Amino acid sequence: MERLLAACARLVQQYTRLALPVTTALRPGLSQDGLTAQCRGFPGQIPEDVLAFYRWHNGSGNQEVFPNARFLALEEALATYHRLMQSATQRRPRRQRTPVAFWEPQWLPLFGDMVSYDEYYAVLCPPSPQSTTPVYYLCCDEDDTMYLAYDSLTQMLETLAACYETGAYWVCLGSADYKCYVMAHREQVAQLTLAHNPQRTAWWLAQVPGAQTVEDLATLVEHPYGEVWLAIQVLRDPRLVPPLITVMQHGTLAARCTAARLLGELADPRAIAPLLEALRAPH
Numbered sequence: 001m002e003r004l005l006a007a008c009a010r011l012v013q014q015y016t017r018l019a020l021p022v023t024t025a026l027r028p029g030l031s032q033d034g035l036t037a038q039c040r041g042f043p044g045q046i047p048e049d050v051l052a053f054y055r056w057h058n059g060s061g062n063q064e065v066f067p068n069a070r071f072l073a074l075e076e077a078l079a080t081y082h083r084l085m086q087s088a089t090q091r092r093p094r095r096q097r098t099p100v101a102f103w104e105p106q107w108l109p110l111f112g113d114m115v116s117y118d119e120y121y122a123v124l125c126p127p128s129p130q131s132t133t134p135v136y137y138l139c140c141d142e143d144d145t146m147y148l149a150y151d152s153l154t155q156m157l158e159t160l161a162a163c164y165e166t167g168a169y170w171v172c173l174g175s176a177d178y179k180c181y182v183m184a185h186r187e188q189v190a191q192l193t194l195a196h197n198p199q200r201t202a203w204w205l206a207q208v209p210g211a212q213t214v215e216d217l218a219t220l221v222e223h224p225y226g227e228v229w230l231a232i233q234v235l236r237d238p239r240l241v242p243p244l245i246t247v248m249q250h251g252t253l254a255a256r257c258t259a260a261r262l263l264g265e266l267a268d269p270r271a272i273a274p275l276l277e278a279l280r281a282p283h
Contacts, residue, residue, distance in 0.1 A: 044125030
């Protein structure tokens with residue numbers, strides 16, 4: 001946990017340097033007894049690095065810790081989890097882009113947005129221990145968007161610290177309320193995220209022109225949860241067409257339907273014949 005705590009210390013140093021309100025808003029950390037009591041009844045096993053994070057501090061109140069995101073206190077994280085689990089049984093996404101039903105039982109939200117309360121960064125908490133704690137971005141609106149945001153919680157915190165230290169995150173004052181707001185230089189943030197998270201996820205790849213290899217693009221096409229939709233909307237890279245055609249011809253029914261829609265989005269002439277052939281197919 002040394003790396004995680006070192007990243008936390010770097011973040012506090014930057015909050016103090018920039019005189020951000022979150023500096024004094026961070027709540028005291030939880031004791032082991034407090035963690036045990038609050039986590040009782042949660043279906044997954046909360047990873048040790050997440051528990052260490054809550055021993056460090058228990059949320060940031062209504063103050064943002066990075067652009068448009070606040071650190072949820074554990075009690076709020078668990079309450080949000082139960083609320084989203086309940087709503088997941090009562091609705092379906094408007095567009096069936098992904099094979100998941102929101103909200104998954106193993107997701108625990110750690111960070112939430114400041115405005116709509118529809119966006120979260122959540123960690124996986126499976127029944128058995130895992131070596132890493134990947135962090136996913138989840139937007140619970142009509143489209144139900146999800147993508148892998150960071151390889152682990154520790155790498156996320158290290159990325160956030162680097163963004164503050166290098167100026168990829170910067171502070172401005174609101175013209176009406178004179179409050180401090182943390183802003184982001186999108187491409188710089190993406191470059192730092194790729195540097196700290198070797199898995200090279202679709203969303204961050206889409207923000208850095210020229211960072212994508214053919215292998216990256218093929219991986220994006222095959223990635224579950226529709227994260228490639230976000231990448232293609234930004235990239236519109238013609239190198240995506242061949243792997244998409246392959247998926248449309250040989251993938252599962254859901255993958256084939258998704259690939260066909262993506263090829264339509266790209267509007268590349270090479271996809272015309274395969275799309276017509278797919279329309280004539282019995283399934």
